[in-house]
Amino acid sequence: MKRNYFYNLIFSFSNILFPIITFPYVSRILGPSGIGKVQFVTSFSQYFTLIAALGIPVYGIQVIAAAKNDFFKLSKVFSELTSIYLITSLLLALAYFAIIFSVPFFGDQFQLFLFAGLIVVLSFTSIEWFYSGLEDFKTIAVRSVIIKSIALVLTFTFIKEADDYLAYLLIVLFTIQGSHFLNVVLLRGKVSLSFSGLNLKRHLRPLLFIFSTTVAASMYTVLDTVILGFLTNDESVGLYTAAVKLTRITIPIVISLGAILVPQVARALARNEQEEMKAMVNKAFGFVLLLAIPISVGLLLLAPEFIEVFSGDGFLPAVPSMQILSILPLLVGLGHLFAFVILVPAGFHKEVFYSVALGLGLCLALNFVLIPAFLEVGASIANVLTEVVVTCSYLYFIQRNFRLSFNWMPSLKSMLCASLFVPIIFGLRLLSLSAALTLTLSIGSCVLVYMALQMLVLKNVLMVDLWQAVMKKLNF
Numbered sequence: 001m002k003r004n005y006f007y008n009l010i011f012s013f014s015n016i017l018f019p020i021i022t023f024p025y026v027s028r029i030l031g032p033s034g035i036g037k038v039q040f041v042t043s044f045s046q047y048f049t050l051i052a053a054l055g056i057p058v059y060g061i062q063v064i065a066a067a068k069n070d071f072f073k074l075s076k077v078f079s080e081l082t083s084i085y086l087i088t089s090l091l092l093a094l095a096y097f098a099i100i101f102s103v104p105f106f107g108d109q110f111q112l113f114l115f116a117g118l119i120v121v122l123s124f125t126s127i128e129w130f131y132s133g134l135e136d137f138k139t140i141a142v143r144s145v146i147i148k149s150i151a152l153v154l155t156f157t158f159i160k161e162a163d164d165y166l167a168y169l170l171i172v173l174f175t176i177q178g179s180h181f182l183n184v185v186l187l188r189g190k191v192s193l194s195f196s197g198l199n200l201k202r203h204l205r206p207l208l209f210i211f212s213t214t215v216a217a218s219m220y221t222v223l224d225t226v227i228l229g230f231l232t233n234d235e236s237v238g239l240y241t242a243a244v245k246l247t248r249i250t251i252p253i254v255i256s257l258g259a260i261l262v263p264q265v266a267r268a269l270a271r272n273e274q275e276e277m278k279a280m281v282n283k284a285f286g287f288v289l290l291l292a293i294p295i296s297v298g299l300l301l302l303a304p305e306f307i308e309v310f311s312g313d314g315f316l317p318a319v320p321s322m323q324i325l326s327i328l329p330l331l332v333g334l335g336h337l338f339a340f341v342i343l344v345p346a347g348f349h350k351e352v353f354y355s356v357a358l359g360l361g362l363c364l365a366l367n368f369v370l371i372p373a374f375l376e377v378g379a380s381i382a383n384v385l386t387e388v389v390v391t392c393s394y395l396y397f398i399q400r401n402f403r404l405s406f407n408w409m410p411s412l413k414s415m416l417c418a419s420l421f422v423p424i425i426f427g428l429r430l431l432s433l434s435a436a437l438t439l440t441l442s443i444g445s446c447v448l449v450y451m452a453l454q455m456l457v458l459k460n461v462l463m464v465d466l467w468q469a470v471m472k473k474l475n476f
Contacts (some may be wrong), residue, residue: 015252018148018175019245020310022155026168028312032238034165037109039228040240042172045096045116045444047226049123052092055210056081057129058344059203064133075192078130080200081191084207085124093121112169119173125180139186141435146192147178162333209349223360226381227367232375240376243321244383247299247328254292254333278404285406286462292330292422293414294450296441299326305439324380331387338394348401355393359386410460417453421446 001292027035060081067073100106100113131140151171187193225244229237299306303322307315343352363386370378398404427440433441454460 008016015144015148015249018152019249021152023242023245024161024312026155027238027310027315029159030162030168031314032236032242033234034041034059034162034168034230034238035241036234036237037112037165038169039225039246040234040237041109041112041116042119043225044113045120045231048096048120049126050087051185052088052120053122053126053211054084054088055084055207057126058340059207059210061130061133062345063131063203064130065135068134069414071147071192075194076198078191079194080198080203082127083198084125084200084203085126089121089124093117096120097104098364112166115166115169115173119176119265121337122177122180125184127180127183127187130187131183136190139183143179143182143186147175147182150178151175206349208417209353210344223363224367224383227364228371228376228379231368231371236375239315239318240321240379242307242315243318243380245324246303246306246310246322248332249409250295250299251329251332254288254295254329255336271342279406281337281342282407283462284341285334288330288333288337288408289408289411289414290454290460290462293331293411294418294446295329295336296327297318297418297421298446299323299329301421302439302442305435305442308435318376321376321380324377324384327384328387330451331384331391335387335391335394336396338391338398341392342398342402342404346402348397351397351401352394355390355397358393359390362386362389413458413460414454417458420449420453 030038063077063081064074067077096117100117106113128140131137138454139248151174154171154174155168158171225237225240228240300323303319303326304316307319307322311318339352339355340445343349361383366385367379371384373376374381421442424445425438428438428441429443431438451463454463
């Protein structure tokens with residue numbers, strides 16, 4: 001598991017480093033308005049890709065993990081799910097293009113919406129679920145690094161002026177589709193694709209359960225951006241995008257262990273190995289608390305420096321939004337663990353659906369009430385309140401259906417350790433250094449203090465194991 005976690009960590013870091021390097025450059029050139037245009041277009045097209053996915057990215061991991069040791073069964077399952085995905089992708093692409101061609105609202109940025117339609121048409125090529133089911137995290141990590149490296153070069157080559165938002169959109173599309181293309185190319189020898197003798201019907205019932213859940217969950221996570229775009233302007237969307245990107249940028253690390261545990265938990269449940277499942281879940285729970293709490297505290301305290309360094313002075317009005325959203329790494333980390341590591345592998349799709357449906361309804365109501373009055377700040381409040389309610393709902397269903405007891409004591413210890421960030425950061429601010437230097441010194445100092453306290457004082461086994469695993473892979 002440590003090997004898989006290491007590769008998944010590389011994948012997570014590539015998802016973090018790419019926006020850290022590119023977003024400061026792009027945001028300063030395009031400004032809030034240009035960033036807002038691209039984000040609104042991509043968020044709108046993502047609605048259609050979410051529906052086209054039909055729950056396959058979640059369901060696919062489970063069925064691929066179950067069939068991974070039988071090449072014939074593996075090929076048949078993969079072919080059946082790919083066929084369903086292809087059909088839904090084409091149907092949703094037709095709906096997408098019908099809307100943008102017929103609704104006048106899309107006329108002003110028609111070219112952007114037209115290009116964004118490519119990710120809807122080609123959404124069936126998103127087969128990362130196949131590699132996750134096989135626990136082939138090395139392929140996922142290497143592919144991610146290659147595509148993001150190319151995208152990095154393209155960004156600095158073609159984004160030169162404020163009007164280059166179309167080029168930025170095309171690079172975003174390349175990052176998405178390039179990864180999908182490599183996934184398809186690397187399939188050779190792993191599976192055999194066939195469109196004959198398939199039984200698509202057997203997957204429809206479980207897919208519809210998961211589909212209703214994942215679509216509702218994904219929709220409320222991007223709904224705020226779309227509503228903000230319809231009710232306000234590109235600048236508000238751009239400010240909100242800066243705040244959301246910076247707060248969500250660390251989430252892949254927080255949920256990285258959960259991602260590799262999904263197929264293992266599914267197998268443990270299938271074999272009725274309850275104790276093994278509980279041990280894995282509790283380890284993931286402690287890991288989320290260990291990482292998410294200091295990250296959230298750091299984002300809250302360093303929001304002004306993060307915005308100034310990574311987005312520029314023009315985005316400073318986004319600081320309040322980022323401070324409100326700073327708790328997302330903790331909420332999303334716990335929510336992902338409760339839903340997709342515990343409830344979904346155990347077959348509690350209906351309970352997860354109830355939770356996310358509640359979140360979707362609450363998100364709609366809060367956004368329409370708060371955005372007209374508070375713009376991007378209102379969207380931030382709605383986002384956080386929705387995540388709180390959904391995560392608490394997941395926890396309610398877990399307590400009702402499982403004999404799982406979570407140890408919350410590490411959260412208190414992590415908060416005590418993270419409380420030392422306050423004097424460190426405010427002390428560095430008194431030195432009147434540049435925002436970049438203050439940010440760098442603050443992060444470095446806080447990380448060292450937090451790790452030292454966890455490893456040397458509290459003797460946190462998870463932190464020690466994580467440190468030793470990374471050092472071993474780096475040959476230290």
